[in-house]
Amino acid sequence: MFTYAAGVWGEATKFYCVRKALKAFQRQFAIRAIRAFRTVSAAAAIALAQFVPLHLAVDEAREIQMVKNTGTLQDIPSDITLRKKVPVNQQLHPAERVSIDFSEASTQEEIAQLTKEYPIKMYTDGSKLDGGEVGCAAVIYLPDSKTTKLKRKLGRTSSVFVAELTAIETGLHWIVNSKWRHNIAVASDSMSALKALQDRSNPDPTVASIHSALRDLKQNHIEVSFTWVKAHCGIEGNETADLAAKQAAVQRTATALNEFPISYAKYAIRKRTLAKWQDEYAAETANSEIRKWFNNIEEIGEFKKRVGTSFEYTQIITGHGFHKSYLHRFKILDNPVCPCDDSSIQDITHLTRHCPVFGKIRHEHEMTCRNLKIDPYNLLALTTKEQPIETFTILVNEIIRRLKKLNNT
Template sequence: MPHPAEREELGVVRLVNLDDVNSNSEFDVRIFTDGSKIGGGVGASLSIWKGETETKAHKLALSKYCTVYQAELLALCKATREAKKYAEKSFGIYSDSMAALQTVQNHSCLHPLAVEARENLKAMSLQGKVVTLHWIKAHAGLEGNERADELAKGAAAGSKRKPDYDQCPVSFVKRSIRTSTLDEWNRRYKSGETASITKLFFPDAVKAYRMTKKFTPTNLKTQLMTGHGGFSEYLNRFKCKESPSCICDIKNRLRSAQQEQHEVLPKQQQGTPEPPEPQGAPQKQTEASLHHVDHVDGRDTAPGNTSEVSLL
């Protein structure tokens, strides 16, 4: 990294519309850059113009795991390499990636492509060349930018040669580690004998990983989805409650018992008239029945004492 006193300040000119582009196109050489990722492939491109004519075009292939950001940076770096080869004195480099331009502009960023691009720009400055970086709006109908976009897509879709750039991005490494970790977690999760309640809600650990990002967990949600909480069954396992049934289960059982009792009760208790007792029934049977009732009620009444029995 150069000493701060030796750093050359790099500016980026924003071109919003066609008028801005026309007023910033008076350069000996104009270089349009672009990056693309399509169909699983990644490509970058340069379109070099002198006046109104394209004089040279470059297609650059990147490894499939590379990002569009890397493709845009590679295109900018390649543009500075090409500009060093020309004898002309003024150059305009155009890109529709503000992130890539700001990376080149920021001296604190140590990305290898950005560092090389800054070194090339400094070398051209020492040669007396003037290089201006421009941001242009993508797909705005600008001929040079549309041409670079076409070349980048062609490089991403149709290139079968050895990649011009194959450095693995940190994001790809992180994603690969996360994917392999989730797969192993899911394998252990499905083959394990625990978490039976949780598996009712989340049968797949990978899908659960994505779903849990969409809601905020609370203590109640956690208890419900794990079965570890103030539930009768859970408390009964640890001898904190006598019965594993919850109150709603007890009510259902009582309701069921009442229904069964209703079905087996004698018909006379369900509204059916009791048949008349035959005349001439022995008086002793009646008195014995009354004595049995008194005994069950906790009294020992004489069989003939009907006045006390009538109070029951």
């Protein structure tokens, strides 16, 4: 609800009063989500709940809308523009659109059986390398026993999905403009690309171009079949296309497609949002207790993914719980001293690392961590092994369970 029409009003988040109001509202939901005491700060609760702060979410929605309006994205050259949908009035008339279906093959024998009645066999593939280079290729086996390889290098902002579609588009348009008038069997290892082609009204520009090619081939009485093939399972044509696509990605030629999909813009903007959130997390003094356990937002997300949320862990991580230093801070008890020795301040550090009342359980946990060479109080490191996080969870649960009785409150 809050990001609705953010393209119009989103700039209001530059005002402190707006950010404060959004944060106060979001705090209520975050505290319930992490099962925390209501005294936990908004910044800490939102970070532990892994809710993107509302003012940053609004900024993100506004930036995405600006990209849609202008067709350009910050930090990339202005000549690389947004990949826009094809308007309805520029798509094929419904009567001219070709409905397609596809078979599936996992072995060389299966694909050979499915394509034996098709003189022209075409294998397509798209690839995005670790360095960001993108390429696609169509390998066409012709009736005269010759093989044609069509390679295209795409811009770094292109996705693998776009590369897979471009490979099919390149191959089909080559055949439309060639002398060959034989039925064609197209094999691709991209299920998403084939399903996109099944949508007769898909507004993607490459899908629309493929539909036009299929219309032209149909008018020339050429039948086209599609088959999904399992990748990297020894199918010769698919392996050849995969290698050609990788070669296309690194070739020293001009890119054939200088566009970015909206998914790329959303990814880039979300990355900036998370960086801003991390800066706020590091600067916020109210996060001092959480930062003792987690250096950054990403670590909190990893911990929650592996362990989840509990009332006991929330008290340990936020420092807001039943221990005496907290109760004394809010004038519920007259002193913060632990009854274990009547001198130590009973805070989270004392309870988890020093209090003799929990010495036996703590010793078992520390011995387990020592055997595995893991820091016993590094939460993220503990989650890498099943046993240490189990022993620490037992310690945490036992501390919270016995605190009220220990303090006689």
